[in-house]
Amino acid sequence: MTSLCNSEEEKLAHFMHRIETGDKIEADDWMPEEYRLTLIKLISMHGISEIMGALPEKEWVPKAPSLSRKLGIMAKVQDEMGHGQLLLRVTEDLLKPYGKNRGDLMQDLFNGDLKFHNVFHMKTTTWADAGIIGWLVDGAAIITQTNMLGASYGPYGRALQRICAEEVFHAQHGESIIMALAEGTNNQKAMIQESINYWWESLLMFFGPASKETTGSSKQDLTIKYKIRTKTNEEFRQIFFDKYIPRILSLGLTIPDSTIKFDADSKIWTYKQPDWNEFKKIIKNEGPRSQERLNLRRTSYENNAWVRDALSAVVN
Amino acid sequence: MEGVSKMTGEKTFYQEYEVFSKRTPSSTFQHQFSLLAPNEDMALILAQENFMRREPVADIWIVNRKNVRKMDAEEKMTLGRLDNKEYRTTKGYGYLKKKWRQYEQQVLDEKEILSWGGERK
Amino acid sequence: MSMTENSMSAEYKEAITSLLFQLADDDFLYAFRGSEWLGLAPHIEEDVASSSISQDSMGHAAMFYQLLEDLGAGKADDLAHLRSAQDRSNSILIERVNGEGYYMETPNYDWAYQVVRSYFYTQAKRVKMDSLCESSYRPIAEVAIKVKMELYYHKLHWETWFKQLMSSTDVAKKKMNDAITLVMNDFGDVFSFGNLKQKIESNNLLDSEEEMKKRWLASIGPVFDALQMEVPAIPNHPVMNGRNGEHTKDLDEALLTLSEVYKLDPVAVW
Ligand SMILES: [Fe+2]
């Protein structure tokens, strides 16, 4: 462990030893290319999903139905932009050997090389959608993010520490909106049920396919091999059911899947599979709002190019 | 010029700044995170709201990352040391407690010594 | 002179109510315009930072609406969401759109306008809060002291942006100068008290319009000097005066958006 290693095999063996003994890898440390590329793929997608994910909720920021809701949702969406900031910084440091920076990540997003999570391609129709995003989409994200708090890559783990601390606020922000609607008028109740019906499939898809046979690709094996995460996509989905199905039902709402049931012996939920072909289309930017959101991001990025250009000239 | 992309050749204004802050006037500085900004003044006005929105802040330092001297893997090897340095700590003098008891006195331990800053008892 | 609610004359109450609506509506609309920018700023770190300023400002609006609620003007949320344009007292400057296009579609927002409007507005707000700290109406003085605390950051933030963009490329300088022209065209009612000028001033609620204009010019003077620029003139007679309920269609559209959900059912709990 303490010997300086020179050959590639020695470096790799030393690296794997560090990972297996719980040591944390830092940005400037030697790492195998496969590890770096796995991290870049995972964290750039996570980061850009935060930035794109701010947009559907942002639609409800100016419309939020009271002074305190306006404040709460502004702070929540601000956090999501902040998560994007943290994660893109982590990605940018990993990208150094390739000479890529944040501007390149934005271009990758615009030309379709960099994907964002399926949920953020969906449309929002009512205020209840803002509540469901905060409650269930963030809930789903919390399950995957907390699993990676101990990731072998130190900077990612530290960014996730910050993120997960804020997610506790996001979870309660979402619960608060949903609770008010669930205890409100019949119209308000109907609003949430409709919203759950609309988001359910997307929430199941969020965790990714159970195996790569489903959609032809999955990065879960590599992330587990390198101790970036410990659980599989399906395990995440099962935890989501454990945590949220009882809560949804307790509010008098229903799950839009009449087949879903829990087997007490195996502790496994069986459920109707979402349409994984639809999933493939969505993440190829062919979802209900993919192009509109990309257009919004592109417009703001290009409209403001003069600002970034101007500031590059200011030295102090 | 900093931050010229090798991929697109596009010039960007980004420089990397490390952000440090302290919670209270008496606490030590802690590293928070890094951010991209065109210059120090701009980095300074971005720091608090990006990383310390929910905690008290008494002071902020901004350091351009190019001014941070980091250790490489080989240099980090210099950080290892043996666990045989009891003579630097009170651990090596644990027997004194018993000794002083023979003279009906108490050893000057950490608790006792650090209490001398307060009122005379 | 100090006033409590029970010793308040009808005229005094009318004056303080009018002033509070001006302050509340200004901050409410300013925060609303800021919230439309959320997610669309030139740079992610800036997006996060300026959203805090929008949140602070919405918080200030909420405090002013609360003072109105305490005076029996109605529920704070109703005051913010249900009043029609002709009942609003915000300045024309604050209701103006951020640029062409709806925030959900293809907003062509102008960051130069955001910087100039925000910087000039923040300086004006500081002048008012300074003056309000001495107000004859104690509750407003207490709120002004709190609001002032957060304005140090708002001022530093927007002044840094203003100075840096004004000292950068020709493109940026041109955009900034265009924005200064637009902002100053609308600046005539920022320090106006509208039809209640005489009552607001004579009851020592805060300093006179003329006095505050002078202080505002003095507050931006050093920055303009350093940039070798002429301090812009405040128009003497606003074409439209928002303090008297005169507004543009920009405000109508803003109100439709910001009250869309609230108006679905104003008595429901949201
Ligand atoms: Fe997030």
Ligand SMILES: [Fe+2]
């Ligand atoms: Fe979140």
